[in-house]
Amino acid sequence: MRPVSRRPLLPAVIVFACAAGAAAFLAADIPVACRSLLDVFTGAASPGSAVPGAPAAPGAPVPYSVHAEGLRDPAAADRSRMTAARVVRVVDGDTVVVEIPRPPEGLGSRERVRLIGVDAPELGRGSRPADAGGPQSAEAARALLQGRDVLLAFDRELRDRYGRVLAYLYAPGADCLNLRLVATGAAPALLKYPFAFSSAFAAAEREARAARLGLFSELYIP
Numbered sequence: 603m604r605p606v607s608r609r610p611l612l613p614a615v616i617v618f619a620c621a622a623g624a625a626a627f628l629a630a631d632i633p634v635a636c637r638s639l640l641d642v643f644t645g646a647a648s649p650g651s652a653v654p655g656a657p658a659a660p661g662a663p664v665p666y667s668v669h670a671e672g673l674r675d676p677a678a679a680d681r682s683r684m685t686a687a688r689v690v691r692v693v694d695g696d697t698v699v700v701e702i703p704r705p706p707e708g709l710g711s712r713e714r715v716r717l718i719g720v721d722a723p724e725l726g727r728g729s730r731p732a733d734a735g736g737p738q739s740a741e742a743a744r745a746l747l748q749g750r751d752v753l754l755a756f757d758r759e760l761r762d763r764y765g766r767v768l769a770y771l772y773a774p775g776a777d778c779l780n781l782r783l784v785a786t787g788a789a790p791a792l793l794k795y796p797f798a799f800s801s802a803f804a805a806a807e808r809e810a811r812a813a814r815l816g817l818f819s820e821l822y823i824p
Contacts, residue, residue, distance in 0.1 A: 663706040668770070668798045669758040676770070676778040676799045684753035684772060685709070692748050695722025695739030695789045697766065700752070708760050709767060716766040717780045718757055719803040721792035723817070735817040742788035742816065746779060747771065757797050770799070781806055787816020 666683040673679060685706055691699040696717045705711055723733035725740055753772040762768055771779040784791045784803055787810040791803040811818045 663704060665706045665708060665756045665760060666754075667756045667758070669756075673798055674801065676781050676802055679755050679770070679772065679778070681753055681772060681774065684755050687752050687754050689747045689750050689752060689771075692740065692744040694725045695736070695743045695783070696720040696792075698743070698747055698771075700754070702754075713767045714765075715754070715769050715771070716762055716764075717783070718768050718770050718797050719780050719792055719799060720783050720789045721794075722783075722789035739789045739817060742786070743783060746783065746788075752779065785810055785815075787811075787813075787818045789817065 663685065665685065666680065668679050671680075685702060686704070687700040687702045689698050690701050690712075693699065693714070698715050698717070699712065700715050701712050702709060703711070705713075722739040722743065723736040724730075725736045726732035751774065753774060754767075755770040755772060757768060757770070759768055773779055778799070781799070781803060783789050785806040791800075791807040793800055793804055797803075810816065
């Protein structure tokens, strides 16, 4: 009688052995570099390879959006749900760098933040001269924000097209600092794009212009 060939079983045996070995390595919590090849066979995702925008891990904070809450009054924002941060550098009159001890989903521990609703004159870069009032606006923002502990609230979009975080900065137990910059004449309001508190910012700019505050005094911006 002709012997029965056992060759068809060989691939199945190899696959079973590889799967068993992969499971053992995964269970042993071996380093990511060693697990990368195993992930190809098992479909396991290595730490740090999460898809951007994927749900945060259980217990991670969620960005507080005033747009989602349907708010129109900056004073109505819930500070208890905002993200704690510290301003470590003022870039110019409407941009800062913050450190976030416990970043919510979609944010890192250090972010460049564009202040929603603030349209400060540009600072000079390279051969380009500064816009009128640019240095004064940056100095006003620095005096108000540099080294300060703040709370971050967000609107309809988390980032702009340059990758900067879009946020309102609040002082704990106080008002919206973005709005204060406009109200004191440190910068005009940026009303080109829709945002939740646009009416309040427009009113603050009108009052600052009428009172000739800050940049609206001798450095009047038309």
